[in-house]
Amino acid sequence: MAEKRHEALGLSDERVLEMFETMLMARKIDERMWLLNRAGKIPFVISCQGQEAAQVGSAFAMDPEKDFVAPYYRDMGVVLAFGMTAKDLMLSGFAKAEDPNSAGRQMPGHFGQKKNNIITGSSPVTTQVPHAVGFALAGRMEGKDLVTFCSFGEGSSNQGDFHEAANFAGVHKLPVLFVCENNKYAISVPVSKQLACEKVSDRAIGYGMPGVTVDGNDPLAVYEAAKEAVERGRRGEGPTLIETVSYRLTPHSSDDDDRAYRTREEVEEAKKKDAVITFAEYLKEVGVLTDENEKEIHDRVQKEVDEATEYAENADYAPAEDAMKHVYGE
Numbered sequence: 374m375a376e377k378r379h380e381a382l383g384l385s386d387e388r389v390l391e392m393f394e395t396m397l398m399a400r401k402i403d404e405r406m407w408l409l410n411r412a413g414k415i416p417f418v419i420s421c422q423g424q425e426a427a428q429v430g431s432a433f434a435m436d437p438e439k440d441f442v443a444p445y446y447r448d449m450g451v452v453l454a455f456g457m458t459a460k461d462l463m464l465s466g467f468a469k470a471e472d473p474n475s476a477g478r479q480m481p482g483h484f485g486q487k488k489n490n491i492i493t494g495s496s497p498v499t500t501q502v503p504h505a506v507g508f509a510l511a512g513r514m515e516g517k518d519l520v521t522f523c524s525f526g527e528g529s530s531n532q533g534d535f536h537e538a539a540n541f542a543g544v545h546k547l548p549v550l551f552v553c554e555n556n557k558y559a560i561s562v563p564v565s566k567q568l569a570c571e572k573v574s575d576r577a578i579g580y581g582m583p584g585v586t587v588d589g590n591d592p593l594a595v596y597e598a599a600k601e602a603v604e605r606g607r608r609g610e611g612p613t614l615i616e617t618v619s620y621r622l623t624p625h626s627s628d629d630d631d632r633a634y635r636t637r638e639e640v641e642e643a644k645k646k647d648a649v650i651t652f653a654e655y656l657k658e659v660g661v662l663t664d665e666n667e668k669e670i671h672d673r674v675q676k677e678v679d680e681a682t683e684y685a686e687n688a689d690y691a692p693a694e695d696a697m698k699h700v701y702g703e
Contacts, residue, residue, distance in 0.1 A: 430595025446482030528559025548606030589617030
């Protein structure tokens with residue numbers, strides 16, 4: 374039998390099955406949203422496909438009871454790991470009144486849920502990064518044992534918000550986990566036209582923090598790096614920058630035609646490293662996953678996605694006058 378890498382990281386068999394199920398749930402919700410979009414039932418999809426391992430690997434290193442996450446718009450795997458449900462995400466896809474993220478006021482991917490420590494996201498990219506640093510500072514001022522997680526794409530690592538936030542966190546040694554999910558494309562701009570340095574993690578040294586680059590298709594490699602970063606933060610040793618390298622398997626969004634800037638061969642090649650498949654293979658090699666419980670997990674996830682879709686499709690829209698809510702003094 375192959376070596377159980379997860380045991381060396383302190384992860385039980387149950388815990389890695391949970392990781393796999395969360396990754397699968399993110400993928401299945403995402404796939405369903407594309408179908409609904411193409412059928413004209415939901416207006417917009419911004420995808421997590423190809424990045425689930427990075428999202429789930431890092432989120433599982435956090436403590437949802439006390440830590441906070443400031444996710445970016447693709448982070449379905451993160452918010453599921455922190456307690457959001459398929460139903461919550463579908464309600465947001467359909468923009469219904471019960472959507473816990475924004476009561477149907479925002480596009481999908483604008484996550485936010487107070488009860489699950491998910492910091493509300495905004496439309497301009499990278500704004501969540503200084504917010505995460507602010508939460509870490511507030512936690513320190515209140516004497517709380519909390520670490521904040523924020524994620525962003527490699528395109529966002531070129532924005533001023535990232536550099537200012539990283540500098541502030543580095544100077545004040547704040548417990549922040551910066552995770553750059555490098556999926557190779559900032560919409561249509563390849564990484565070769567975005568960075569003069571070789572890796573996003575090379576930027577960490579300028580802010581006095583460790584920077585590591587890991588295989589974003591390997592949830593265990595991501596978990597290992599994130600766990601170390603979280604422990605550093607808790608010990609008061611400051612922030613860490615982790616770059617997870619994977620590939621965006623879908624167009625940038627449902628409004629993008631990626632054929633204009635990358636070949637089909639390139640996308641097909643990337644699919645061979647799809648973590649939803651390769652992680653299942655690893656779990657089978659080490660005897661944690663069998664054909665039988667794989668089918669059970671698939672069936673359970675599919676049922677939840679089906680029920681969530683049906684519920685959200687039939688739920689009520691917010692009344693038109695709600696558009697004025699939270700805008701002016703009432």
